[in-house]
Amino acid sequence: MRILIASTFTPFASNADLRVADTLRRELIRRGYNCDTALLPFSDRWSDYASQTTALRLIDVTESCGNRIDRLITIRTPAHALRHPHKVAWFLDHNRTYDRLDARPLRNSDALNDRHGRDMMRYSDELYLTECRHIYSGSFALANRLQDFNGIHHDAVLYPPLREDHPFRPGPFGDYFLVAGRTDPNGRANFLSDALAHTDPQVKLVVANRDASDGVPGARTPTVSGRIRYIGATSEEERAEWTAGCCGIIVLVQNLECHGAEIFEAFQSAKPILALGSCNGDASLVGHNENGFICSPTPESLGHAMTAFWQNREAGEALGRAGRACLTRKGIHWDRVIGKLLA
Amino acid sequence: MRVAIVNVQCPFVRGGAEILADSFAQRVRGRGHTVEQIKIPFKWYPVQAIPEHILACKLLDVGVGDPDLVIAFKFPAYLCPFPRKRLWLFHQFRQAYELWGTPFCGLPDTAPMRGIRAMIHAADNRELGSVERLFTNSKIVAQRLRNGNGIEADGVLYPPHDRPELFGPGPFGDYFFYPSRLGSVKRQHVAVEAMAHVRSPFRLVIAGKPDADEYGEQLLATIERLNLGDRVQLLGWITEEEKASWMRGSCGAIYIPYDEDSYGFVTLEAFHSHKPLITFTDSGGTHELVEHGHNGAVVEPTAEALAEAMERIWNDKPRGRELGDAGHATLGQKMISWDTILDRLLD
Numbered sequence: 167m168r169i170l171i172a173s174t175f176t177p178f179a180s181n182a183d184l185r186v187a188d189t190l191r192r193e194l195i196r197r198g199y200n201c202d203t204a205l206l207p208f209s210d211r212w213s214d215y216a217s218q219t220t221a222l223r224l225i226d227v228t229e230s231c232g233n234r235i236d237r238l239i240t241i242r243t244p245a246h247a248l249r250h251p252h253k254v255a256w257f258l259d260h261n262r263t264y265d266r267l268d269a270r271p272l273r274n275s276d277a278l279n280d281r282h283g284r285d286m287m288r289y290s291d292e293l294y295l296t297e298c299r300h301i302y303s304g305s306f307a308l309a310n311r312l313q314d315f316n317g318i319h320h321d322a323v324l325y326p327p328l329r330e331d332h333p334f335r336p337g338p339f340g341d342y343f344l345v346a347g348r349t350d351p352n353g354r355a356n357f358l359s360d361a362l363a364h365t366d367p368q369v370k371l372v373v374a375n376r377d378a379s380d381g382v383p384g385a386r387t388p389t390v391s392g393r394i395r396y397i398g399a400t401s402e403e404e405r406a407e408w409t410a411g412c413c414g415i416i417v418l419v420q421n422l423e424c425h426g427a428e429i430f431e432a433f434q435s436a437k438p439i440l441a442l443g444s445c446n447g448d449a450s451l452v453g454h455n456e457n458g459f460i461c462s463p464t465p466e467s468l469g470h471a472m473t474a475f476w477q478n479r480e481a482g483e484a485l486g487r488a489g490r491a492c493l494t495r496k497g498i499h500w501d502r503v504i505g506k507l508l509a
Numbered sequence: 510m511r512v513a514i515v516n517v518q519c520p521f522v523r524g525g526a527e528i529l530a531d532s533f534a535q536r537v538r539g540r541g542h543t544v545e546q547i548k549i550p551f552k553w554y555p556v557q558a559i560p561e562h563i564l565a566c567k568l569l570d571v572g573v574g575d576p577d578l579v580i581a582f583k584f585p586a587y588l589c590p591f592p593r594k595r596l597w598l599f600h601q602f603r604q605a606y607e608l609w610g611t612p613f614c615g616l617p618d619t620a621p622m623r624g625i626r627a628m629i630h631a632a633d634n635r636e637l638g639s640v641e642r643l644f645t646n647s648k649i650v651a652q653r654l655r656n657g658n659g660i661e662a663d664g665v666l667y668p669p670h671d672r673p674e675l676f677g678p679g680p681f682g683d684y685f686f687y688p689s690r691l692g693s694v695k696r697q698h699v700a701v702e703a704m705a706h707v708r709s710p711f712r713l714v715i716a717g718k719p720d721a722d723e724y725g726e727q728l729l730a731t732i733e734r735l736n737l738g739d740r741v742q743l744l745g746w747i748t749e750e751e752k753a754s755w756m757r758g759s760c761g762a763i764y765i766p767y768d769e770d771s772y773g774f775v776t777l778e779a780f781h782s783h784k785p786l787i788t789f790t791d792s793g794g795t796h797e798l799v800e801h802g803h804n805g806a807v808v809e810p811t812a813e814a815l816a817e818a819m820e821r822i823w824n825d826k827p828r829g830r831e832l833g834d835a836g837h838a839t840l841g842q843k844m845i846s847w848d849t850i851l852d853r854l855l856d
Contacts, residue, residue: 176573178574221569235521
């Protein structure tokens with residue numbers, strides 16, 4: 167069976183969705199499928215949305231050199247505009263412009279163009295998504311957005327698992343918390359050092375970049391008595407090592423539609439998660455006192471939560487074990503994902 | 510500098526052009542630039558798909574991420590709009606030019622198709638005439654551009670092999686080797702048919718994956734029909750290392766495409782391995798390196814002529830070795846290097 171995975175991407179930027187597309191490709195190939203990817207540039211300038219979506223629509227991926235392509239799996243929006251009789255959308259992001267346009271009063275000068283662009287985006291998403299045989303969401307938050315903005319029901323949530331031969335594994339709880347995802351909560355560069363000022367003086371923090379293109383706000387601000395260590399860009403193996411030895415993972419960025427890979431890395435490593443507020447858009451994955459701790463999005467609150475974990479390691483370890491159990495309980499593994507995508 | 514490399518893609522197909530594009534990207538990175546490859550799927554049938562893909566390339570924004578330079582290789586990807594665009598032209602849409610009216614064209618000579626052909630010529634005339642720089646990968650592509658569009662290229666940049674160190678001299682074994690994508694334009698079926706005319710005990714070894722399943726099946730059927738099961742071996746897709754090993758142990762290589770754009774990696778691989786190469790008089794770009802009686806054989810495009818050329822090399826192995834050594838010397842004379850290519854495309 168020939169399976170094409172299609173996604174849009176932003177050239178010269180870090181594209182988390184492309185990592186998922188690439189892992190899916192590898193996992194399909196490992197299972198004996200003939201799989202390739204088609205990755206197309208797509209601009210965030212929503213005023214160009216119509217022309218770019220039209221370009222995608224014009225590209226024919228039903229066959230390649232006379233050979234039928236049996237399935238099309240689309241990842242980043244609006245790759246679902248591509249034409250294919252057996253198209254499945256794995257919806258891992260939803261255009262943020264929907265929020266911006268709904269929240270912002272339209273100015274007279276651009277009202278017409280804004281409305282036109284928004285309508286074009288909405289109608290084309292709805293038209294092309296409803297062509298899909300199945301729609302799977304990367305999180306319940308995404309499913310809700312599809313329902314709220316587009317009135318489209320999804321079939322199920324499919325969390326994107328780590329690749330099967332990932333290096334993440336449990337390890338002894340060390341003396342530091344790890345930040346291994348996006349680090350900028352609403353542009354507050356000093357958030358981490360402010361949080362640390364509210365902790366037990368023995369608590370330490372390690373901040374890792376996922377890759378060279380991720381910025382680390384606050385990297386050049388003075389550390390709190392040397393208790394924050396910025397280790398820069400890390401390879402997956404290095405991150406696995408740091409994750410295995412930490413006493414908890416801090417997830418800072420709020421309201422993401424989809425879960426960051428650091429959550430699944432924490433689960434694999436049996437580490438508890440400290441998440442800010444409505445972190446990651448839905449509470450289905452990180453549950454307060456289930457597999458982590460959800461605190462208010464303030465430095466004080468995060469600092470107090472870190473101290474609480476620090477002082478009660480056993481509770482942290484139990485939450486970490488519960489996180490690892492989540493992977494099986496919630497079906498976060500490639501056999502389920504591929505089974506659904508090819509159903 | 511941020512460099513966007515724009516190319517077309519036929520999903521599930523990987524041949525010389527794709528390998529060359531990847532090598533080029535890697536070498537540009539090696540010079541300290543940030544590189545992103547953009548590959549736009551292309552399907553040219555039914556014929557209506559051609560103008561659709563032209564329009565898609567015009568509408569896609571290859572300027573996302575603010576590249577400083579766009580370098581494009583193939584139709585219709587090179588039509589993408591960008592102010593600083595340079596071309597290393599591998600080939601145009603050949604079916605609308607030199608293949609038009611030949612059995613390899615595959616497009617109907619109908620009124621709508623003639624209209625689409627005129628549209629392709631017009632788009633090429635506009636875009637290829639206005640790029641910042643335009644190089645081709647062979648003299649023949651430059652000549653076609655001159656003949657078809659009246660556009661003069663800035664020069665020819667010969668594509669080097671990505672891993673020449675894999676290839677080297679070896680014993681003259683009992684087989685001729687033809688590694689390439691399998692397809693009617695590469696004419697592996699003629700090589701198989703030639704084996705029916707061969708009297709000496711050598712074999713033919715073919716490596717590569719078929720572009721279309723149908724052609725692979727057709728080759729198998731021909732082998733069976735001509736009762737050549739013990740004389741012709743189809744290896745399927747093999748790794749570069751395996752290919753190098755088969756090339757080293759062969760008594761000569763075959764590369765007989767129809768009117769190819771460039772000399773083809775097979776020619777480079779044969780010459781890096783000190784093996785003579787047999788090609789056809791109508792194979793196009795191979796003639797830029799292969800000289801009859803000097804480093805290989807250039808013969809009429811028939812199974813009989815190919816069989817005779819193979820027999821001649823097989824029956825005079827010292828001469829075969831001389832031809833192979835001369836092929837190796839040819840590589841040095843033509844100044845085929847990545848430095849030349851990067852200097853001209855990036856400066």
